Amino acid sequence: MRKAAPVLPRKLHGGHFAFMRALAQGLDERASWDRYLRLEGEHADLRTVRRTIAWIRDEFAAAARRENKPGTARLILLDPDRFAAAPKQPTLAEFAAERGLEDFSEAEQLEAYEEAYPPGGQGGRGKAAPGRGGQGGAVPPTRRSRVIARQLEALRWLQDLVAQDPRPGDRVSAWLNPTLAKRLERAGVTTLLNLVERINGIGARWWVPVPGVGELKASRVLEWLQANEAVLGLRVGRHVLQPRSQLTPVVLAGVVPAATALRPFEKFLVPPALDGRAGGFRAPLEQSVLLARNDPEAIGAWLASKSAGRGNALSATQRAYRKEAERLLLWAVLERQKALSSLTVEDVNGYRSFLADPPAAWCGPRHHQRWSPLWRPLEGPLSAVALRHALTILKGLFAFLMSQGYVTGNPFAAFALPSHSPRPLGSRRTLTFSQWDHIEALLDQQVDTEAGRRLRRAMRWLYATGLRLAEITSVKCEDLEKIDYRATDGTMATDWMLSVVGKGGRSREVPIPRDLVDELGDELARHGFEREVSAPGNRGIRVMARFHTGFESGFNSDFVVGLDTGPQCPLSWRPVPWSASGLYQAIKAFLAHAADSLEGSDAQHLKEASTHWLRHSHASHALQGRAGQTPVPLQVVQNNLGHASVGTTSLYLMTERDERIRAMRGFWHSRGAP
Template sequence: MPARVSPPRPILRPVLHCGHFAFLRAIVQGLSARAMWERYLPDAGDYADGHAVHRMTGFVRRELMAAAARAGHFGRAHLLRLNLAPAADGGALPSLETFAATHGLDGFGEAEQQALYDDHYRADLDVQRRRTCLLRRQLLAIYSLEAQLCTPVALGDGCEAWFVDTLAQRLADAGLGTLGALHARMTASPDWWKPLRGIGAGKAQAIRQFMQAHASTLGPLPDWEAGAAPDTGADAPDLPAVVSTLVPLDRLVVPAALTGASGRHRAPQETCLLHATNDLEAIRAWIAAKAPPTTPDHAGRLTYTQLCYRKEAERFALWCVVENQTALSSVGIEDCTRYRDFLLAPPAHWCGPRSIGRWQVGWRPLEGPLSARSCAYALSVLNNLFNFLVKQGYLVGNPWAAVQAPGVVGAGLDTGRALTAALWHVVGRVLDGLPVTLATLRLRVALGLLRQTGIRLAELVQATTGRLEWLALAQPPLAPDEGWWLTVTGKGGRIRRVPVTDDWVNALGDYLVARGLSPDPGLAGDIPLIGSAAEGAPATAGISRNVFHKQVKRFFERCARELDATDPRGAARLRAASTHWLRHTAISEALARGAPVEIVQANAGHVSLATTTRYVQVQDARRARAMRGVWESH
């Protein structure tokens, strides 16, 4: 029997499955926590103590409360908050027979005994009946939400749907992109994990626990300790057919001739600074190199920059293999030019809704033709990739250096893209008139934060309650300056703190309550500041930049309609506005109100003071007034 290993860090994403619902139902009905843990949550590790049960039931409750609140069912959210489990000390009422014997009622009839019993314990019985009624309603609510939220584990699921990014990537590197492929590998040998980089006995044991916990949908694993023979593969689980070759790279089987192992522009392997032996490994090394230093809590999570870079590299690598039939390390200038034109007019089968996850069959690399600006960005990312590969000795040259990006009208910083005080007044009036929903509360909190701080949209969607803290900053001989600060991660992984007001934190507390969470950010857990408003989404679910951008654009369109008749120019500006306009607004207002430019620079996260200085428009305003005065006086 193999030696017991210490448990690794959690390998699973926080996703609810059927076991979570069954466990919560059992606990609220007073069943044994240890037995229910072992029955329903074996994939969560060994049962430890009551604290683990408390954390798990708290996690499940928060997810269900948030889902109910997002759907506008605030009464149901409150119901799910109630702890209706029987008291640990029992506290049960005596039986009718015990009551009769204790009070000398043996000579009374049963109906008389029952009447006296009910009268004696009236208050306790009322509490018990109310608890029973609430418990029945709570169980019905849990069953109802299970039908909406429960995600069954299936063989066709990508490993990234259930495992944390680092583990899913290591499995993908080994060709195990789906749970079906992983199951087949585990069925074939008890030592399936030993050849895999970064997966030791601890992680292998945790993966096995997960697979066994979902054997009803994934199929059983052999009991190697009982002497089961390795599977030859003849009975491997059937995997869903891949209906398109356009799949994420970690699920694409690349022909040997196109892997880049012998690419036309490969530099000698002995002088290469990377361990990569093919193009996909080289891309992963480049993405990994973009990761900033991080804490153990955030280890393995790709940053926004890494996700953007992966998207562009993935598109190009897929185009090379599927459309151009060329290894990435073999492309020349002509190939790169064709790809640029391809992005501006991709075929329909390359396009699909952005909402489809990477592990789903309907995923596609593009949403539609790229704008000139987006195409230029894609080419700049690929230029960065090839520069990296050249500098590390993987390639001998960079063909992207000779490819002209599409012309972009109005390139550069446009500091005039800001909302005036009058337009902001319209925004506030329309916002106050919206119906109170979870999406509206999110909009109020987010717009307030963007206008106060000028943080970027990417920084907003990555911000969490765990990075909001109350600080007392020493300034001798004066008293400490106390207040709320939010830590954000900006471009290049640069971390900075921005001050926020008490009023905004109070508004955030109201929003957290609507999500079914504690109003105290410190007690809500490390969750996204702005969460999903989709029905059935867990409380810990964040929101993508694209989803929030679209909500803001719809809102500004609504504001613009208020001005169409009276101020068409203002309406046009509102229709053009975006979240980035609020960044410009915050910076411009701070400077106009006398904030020192170096203070605004630090708050905005500008690397160069010259960037912040471009927002100073006092001199331009004086010049405009002077010149208008010259001509209007004649």
Template sequence: MLFFSSQLGDFSLHFIFPQRNQSLAEQMTRKSSERRKVGADHFAFYRAYLEGVEIDKAAERYLHFSPRDVRSIRSEFKWIRQTLTLAATRSGDRRSALLLGLGPIPVPAASGASAEASNEQTLETFAAEFDPEGVLSESDLIAYFEEAQRDRPVAADRRASGAKERLRVRQLAALRSLEVSLVDTPKLHHMIVGWLEPALAARLNAAQIYTLDDLVNRCNRDGHRWWTKIAGLGEKRATRVTSWLTGHSDSIGHVLSQRALVPRRQLQATTPEAFTRAPTASIAPLEALTVPASLDGSTGRNRAPIERKQIDANNDYAAIYSWLRDFEHKPHTWRAYRTQAERLLLWSIFARGKALSSLNTDDARAFRDFLLNPEPADVWVGPHGAERWSPAWRPFTGPLSASSCKMAIAAASSLCGWLTSQLYLASNPFRGVKVSSGTCPEPGGDRDPSDRSLSIGQWHFLINGAYSEEAAALSPTAFRDRFLLLLGCFGGLRVSEIASAKVQDLKHFEAADPTDVSLRWYLRVIGKGKKSRKVPLPTPLVDALRAYLLSRGYTGSLIALAASKDPIPLVGRLDGNDRAGLLSASTVGETYKRIFTQAARLLGDSEAAEDLRRASGHWLRHTHATHSIRLGTSPAHAKDNLGHASIATTSQYTHIEINERWEPMEKFARGMLPST
């Protein structure tokens, strides 16, 4: 067992959850299950301590602590000792409580003392040697002293050694006796607060993890880095958790999968099947879906004459993959369209009870309404970030927003329109299906990009506070997070462009001023539509890049690193394994989301915190555009830096007109107020 507590009173610590309309009996049952339990590993730790093993080594061996985690080890040791001595006292065995509280009893080896050595020993000398910390009361000390003096013919040191040995035997016997009555074993249904430190249990509870069953399932669902989705947990604590769960897998009866124990890149290289799902005829990702023969679309009502079809697909499943084949060279687009086609096919089969090629216009309208409220939620909605191989995966993570609904209908119409053009379908059921402008506004209507950019105050809070240079120095993760913020804001790059950037994409050029001998740098970026552009890198960003590369072990100059043959990702993996390849765009996007979420948590319950929780990596691109133009960059230059196809897109970030109209409105409002 590995966890610790700072309790000073009752060893059966209670950690009370918020009550949820429970009956008194349910509350009492729950309180009983929430008491901090004592396991066999606690007794093994304390037995080692009594036998003279240093507590840091005993904690490492039996409780999975790091020897450097001194404060936590001391806290856990204190809790265990108080728990055991209090349990012995409550059972009426005060002598055992005193024995267990004594700590290790040193028993010196028998010495060859000369005959001249004194056979006499005073109570004071016995107390100084036997109870140097003064734990025993005077009456108990006298009783032990008299017991030690019974064998008069034996030399004094031999008598003391024998007495201590007898006491040590009694001490270990008391521990064994207490273990029989007190030790508990973890079970799958146990509340985690019964086994984990209260502060740790609170963090897990906040992530909707209440029982050991919940904890094991979460680890198996999210894989080796499951802890990254739980605020305040950290890798060290997570490692102790998984070590403890693994050590108690027999009693829990539910083991951690290899996905939870081995880093994904290592496991995927050796066991790729660990990241696939077995075929199933229930709701599942496309690659694991087995479509019922009666609903596979081979005889769909909206099928065009089979002899006229222009694709080899004989069913709806194959037809979808035929459509997706045109987007294989655009992986982001391919994944987005696969998601929309997947949702349509799953809804058609499991909610509508029809083959996709049997859908009509009424079905298309019903699908539109379903997107805004996918019910029942326990069937269709799953946790955000669940891997496609996970049993927790669902087609949705919640109702779609208005704009996402519009995009989904557009994708469904594109799919069915293409299948109609290939004479697989007789008609497109989504053609003419309208999405209410009240719920799904036209993209780019009155949506102001500045609504999705950081204010100067928010930016300063991030870069000078939550992710300051001092904070970044605390860990490799914090160091990378700060660089990602600088890169996203100062470079104005898309998340996908950041993920694909390499050090070899850096190029240098001379300053326009012939007296300036310093080099300037830009990053060659391949953006949307495979269009190449040059993004100038300001000096603060280049300095941050040099420091970041040095922290990853790249000691050469930037010129030498940019000219090296081995590809170096601009943003590296936390384990330093750059040879594993570039990070995915989704990983970079999730990292940005974590950065903003953690920063929002520091702001507490406020509107500013709520705004940061909405932020994503793309917000930094909007922040770059908004504030670079505000600080003097011409819209034409900003257009080239951002890779916009039209100056009209860049012009959305200028606010000249609204500023001109603000002054008269201010004057009007002041004129309407009574003078003071």
């Protein structure tokens, strides 16, 4: 049986002592909680408050016993309310009026008063006779008030003894409400340092992936961290205070400072001694046709040479190439303590081993963006295919640097690439027809909200077109064109074509189902745009736009100034494009949800699925064809996918294992096989 993890005690802080002092003096429990303990992050009903009071008293008493103060321990556990307060006694004037003694002398009034309220009477709770002039005199303390006074004194002594300040390595369970702390720990947030890193790394909606933690609890946690910022030495960034859609690139760029540490390429500070100015294999400056002075600049020139001529935005190819060069540069400087232009064949061998088993500190989930403190250059060990791909790209990097006269050798050229066993495209990464039908049924059940309709639009467009993730998030309304053509029966028909710029800057046209374009038109009209998708007023709007229902009432932060929309466009604002990472995460989450209603291998298959599986499924399903449906010609699917070679597309014909076995069984039986 697995041994349960030890339960670590919560720690006492100044707020606990302030809370108990307030209670000892008779203040309301809930009001005292809201004032001193609300920031522990959990809404408190009276049961929670009283459980916390009992826990604090027990902790106080245990601390007193550890200091060999058993009397103080017992005192802390006393409830002052057990001792009734002394009944209120009248003043001398009130007593005289009540008894009809107004015309008596003051001495006679005092004598009668002391007879009615003898000093030290009523179980030791009596008061001294009121002074002259009808005002009450000094009142001896009651037993209850004496207990309260001694408890307050004991609390001050204990606070100096045991109250602590939070530290980054402390577990969240030591400081936050136990229920909240358990939810955070189940989500992998175990320490206060983890918590701050999670918040800074994700931003305002950091709490969404933590089951049971909503916006209110998250705001209290944030307040607590801000209140303890000085003693913790951890700062929650200002970008956390605003939704991600409202943050400018300048703000995001400032979240993580540039440093000689695990940073993206654009924020990695290479020490001058390792920047390649004096690289071991640098060619003479007069032989180089690059203006690059150092290795990072040379990498930048190589990336620029891969540009498809679409402005400053990096293409998908450039981003893939930057990732590999970035990893190698970080490894060379941080792990090998060498300039990139000083790497040898032996270093390349070491780098291969590194990629096959990278340290945990280098790894993190792929969805963390480059501005985030949680960004890491790797997800984990590279597969044989990914390793071969990485080394091939780096071999090309050094080949470029050699051809430009920047370095004298290519350490990757002599290195044998890992063996590669070709497998059919989409092998084991293709949905079956029944799995896609299950997904379609769930999409029809989506809640009719902008986000739900957007997810449905994304999945259906990806499946219907076979576009890549970067392609589908880039296309705009003006890329759609209505086409008149002659149908198979000879009549004229109308449909749509989508112009796409794919890998290597190659353009192609992909047919689009009319019903999908009509749905997009409905969404445009719903948000105040023209229903005709290709209308001039819709120029600049992405097909995968993030619309917002509050748009018609005025400017909304989910909208940004559009690019030049031309004088014919009546609107000056455009919906924010759905980012590739946001779309990827949304589809992954939906597919995981779809898997919950399945069992066995189907469920496991959908849990592994991602956006690219829809591209594979498009190809496989189109080429195979459903029962009673004519398969799509190979050349048509090749064009949809943007493959340079029809041979590449033909590999999808091999992805349906069961279909191939059934076909061969018919052949075997025709030859009399058993």
